[in-house]
Amino acid sequence: MSDDRVSQEDSKKESSVNLQETAGESIQSEAQRQRAEIPTINIPEKGVKDDNPGEERPPPLPPRPRVLESHRRLSNVIAAGFPSPQSSTRPRLQATATTALSRTDIHTQSYQDGSRETHSTSRPASPPTTSWGGWGSIRRLKIKDGDETASIQSSAPTLGAGGDVESLLGGFLGHEQTSGSNVLERQLQEAGLEELDDSRDDGVLEDFDQEFEEVDAMGEKDEDEERLLARWKSKRKHFLILSSAGKPIYTRHGDDNLISGYIGIIQTIISFYEGAQDQLRNFTAGGARFVIMSEGPLYLVAVSKLGESAAQLRVQLEALYMQILSTLTLPNLTHMFSNRPSTDLRRPLKGTEPLLSALADSFTRGSVSTLFSALECLKIRKSHREIINNTLLQKRCESLLYGLVVAGGRLVSVVRPRRHSLHPSDLRLIFNMLFEAEGVKAGGGENWIPLCLPGFNKNGYLYMYVSFIDGQGKEDPGNQGNKTIRHNEIAVLLISANKESFYDLRNMRDAVVEELEKNGSMEVIKTAVEKGQYTATDIVPGTVLHHFIYKSRANVQFTMPAYEPHFTTLVARRKLLSLYHTLHANVHAKNAHLNVHHCISRNSVSLAWITPLFELYCVAGPNASRNALAQSANKVVQWARREEERIFIIGGAVF
Numbered sequence: 001m002s003d004d005r006v007s008q009e010d011s012k013k014e015s016s017v018n019l020q021e022t023a024g025e026s027i028q029s030e031a032q033r034q035r036a037e038i039p040t041i042n043i044p045e046k047g048v049k050d051d052n053p054g055e056e057r058p059p060p061l062p063p064r065p066r067v068l069e070s071h072r073r074l075s076n077v078i079a080a081g082f083p084s085p086q087s088s089t090r091p092r093l094q095a096t097a098t099t100a101l102s103r104t105d106i107h108t109q110s111y112q113d114g115s116r117e118t119h120s121t122s123r124p125a126s127p128p129t130t131s132w133g134g135w136g137s138i139r140r141l142k143i144k145d146g147d148e149t150a151s152i153q154s155s156a157p158t159l160g161a162g163g164d165v166e167s168l169l170g171g172f173l174g175h176e177q178t179s180g181s182n183v184l185e186r187q188l189q190e191a192g193l194e195e196l197d198d199s200r201d202d203g204v205l206e207d208f209d210q211e212f213e214e215v216d217a218m219g220e221k222d223e224d225e226e227r228l229l230a231r232w233k234s235k236r237k238h239f240l241i242l243s244s245a246g247k248p249i250y251t252r253h254g255d256d257n258l259i260s261g262y263i264g265i266i267q268t269i270i271s272f273y274e275g276a277q278d279q280l281r282n283f284t285a286g287g288a289r290f291v292i293m294s295e296g297p298l299y300l301v302a303v304s305k306l307g308e309s310a311a312q313l314r315v316q317l318e319a320l321y322m323q324i325l326s327t328l329t330l331p332n333l334t335h336m337f338s339n340r341p342s343t344d345l346r347r348p349l350k351g352t353e354p355l356l357s358a359l360a361d362s363f364t365r366g367s368v369s370t371l372f373s374a375l376e377c378l379k380i381r382k383s384h385r386e387i388i389n390n391t392l393l394q395k396r397c398e399s400l401l402y403g404l405v406v407a408g409g410r411l412v413s414v415v416r417p418r419r420h421s422l423h424p425s426d427l428r429l430i431f432n433m434l435f436e437a438e439g440v441k442a443g444g445g446e447n448w449i450p451l452c453l454p455g456f457n458k459n460g461y462l463y464m465y466v467s468f469i470d471g472q473g474k475e476d477p478g479n480q481g482n483k484t485i486r487h488n489e490i491a492v493l494l495i496s497a498n499k500e501s502f503y504d505l506r507n508m509r510d511a512v513v514e515e516l517e518k519n520g521s522m523e524v525i526k527t528a529v530e531k532g533q534y535t536a537t538d539i540v541p542g543t544v545l546h547h548f549i550y551k552s553r554a555n556v557q558f559t560m561p562a563y564e565p566h567f568t569t570l571v572a573r574r575k576l577l578s579l580y581h582t583l584h585a586n587v588h589a590k591n592a593h594l595n596v597h598h599c600i601s602r603n604s605v606s607l608a609w610i611t612p613l614f615e616l617y618c619v620a621g622p623n624a625s626r627n628a629l630a631q632s633a634n635k636v637v638q639w640a641r642r643e644e645e646r647i648f649i650i651g652g653a654v655f
Helices: 002-037 065-079 165-169 180-190 200-204 208-214 225-233 256-275 309-327 330-339 353-365 368-372 382-394 423-437 502-518 521-531 570-587 626-642
Strands: 107-110 116-121 139-141 150-155 192-195 237-243 248-251 281-284 288-293 298-304 400-406 410-416 444-449 462-470 488-498 545-552 557-559 596-602 605-610 616-622
Touching: 065 281, 107 423, 139 281, 150 521, 208 570, 225 256, 225 462, 237 256, 237 309, 248 256, 248 616, 256 288, 288 309, 288 488, 298 309, 309 368, 309 423, 309 488, 309 570, 330 557, 353 570, 368 423, 368 557, 368 570, 382 400, 382 410, 382 521, 400 502, 400 521, 423 444, 423 488, 462 502, 488 502, 488 521, 502 521, 545 626, 570 596, 570 605, 570 616, 605 626, 616 626
Parallel strands: 192 596
Antiparallel strands: 107 116, 139 150, 237 248, 237 298, 281 288, 288 298, 400 410, 400 488, 444 462, 462 488, 545 557, 545 616, 596 605, 605 616
């Protein structure tokens, strides 16, 4: 009986072995059949004899340096105690053309002329970070093939989920923070370095105070045509607007009789290129840059000797075009020229020349808001700003679309619908009307203005109630060419789509002002305005920096110190703004892979630092070292992140 049981177990084992051998043979035959179906190339290695010439071998895999480098950087992150990211989506770059007061995701698109256009998406933004310890170290990685996302990186160990941990944090977070001086000195040496010859500015900006003096019209005085033409040619910057039929519409300097010949030449050149199915965008001649922008039936031309790039001048022309649309709206403009192509647009625009000239003069002096497509806010405590926001919400009337409190050209508070945002270009038009052209204030403390906000809707009008509360005008010696700049004007702006809502908005204004006086917010605003802007030494004691501009890309807002004591004159400020224009053009140019750019000149040392979260531009004296410049830049970034809710409006009040 036991022998039969043993024989049965042996037969089971033999059948099991046979079954495994059969399965193994079938698997091997199937694998051989699949390999036979895959086309491969048999490349024997050099110096190795091929024993089986008939058997095909797959070629060796090529090296993958980018993947290896990415794995190496990611290993450093994990070794430093950071969790492995689940995704590696690149952070959205922030831009200019969406909302000035809410966090959005942004895409950037580059064009052939070197300009960049940005637009927002509907994807919800990443949650804000809560801690910024250790923020602000400039680091550079050497990535092959020009990997733009990881060339210059900033340390942000508290980035929220969804950030590109590999590109933003990899490669250096695993290393200890060494002594800052030698490391940052070497990094700035490796960054983009440019030597600027600022002696050219001395010649171009000679007698710059006379740039804003009016050129007399022909026949007004006894001056002959040649002398008037010489004065017109001496201007460093010109803006001209004409119709496609060659009719002059606006010129900043001179009158129609004086420039009619040049208008004809410009129209002929543009028509020649259009006849060749080509579009003339810009060119350089005689030390000046010419930029032409075509918008429907209008041609807008900028001529500048101040060193601005074509993309920067195009932004200025777009602002002038928006100013025209704010008066006429796009449908009215199109209708006039569709019925009569030779329409003289000067009559419909009569009375708006001061607005266009004030805007053009701000570009000539140097407009930080236009250059960076961002807004400046009044620095107050977060709790104080929340009280002002709640006051606007509590006293809001049904017809209100937007409500703003503005002080000295800087935004204090805003209330808006949840699904509507304020475009920075629209706010620049409003600020130009209120604080630059002076036309509104000259009409009294209360105004009712129909206007079009092209960024909101270029097809119709809105109605703005403006009330100046308090403050006296004060002269600024650094703003010649603009008769009076009011640094302590406080205004309440209430905007509605209902043209019959004047009395509703006036009652809301009275209730808001009364409540602001009662809860002490009005005194807070007056104190902040009278205190003025901070200085660079207030932020970083003993710093080598003379001036800086910090832009939050998420909020589309910027902050900067006062121009005093280093830039008190008009010429000094124009030189500073020319330097900012150069830095901005270099880091935003097409194919610009470096996010840190360092410039040295006879009179200054400057730095531009670009990350997905912020942009920083610093200017120091000519004797400042790279190490001191980098240390000050890091401290400015740390201060800005720490004071973010005071210097910027985060989200605003929504209803």
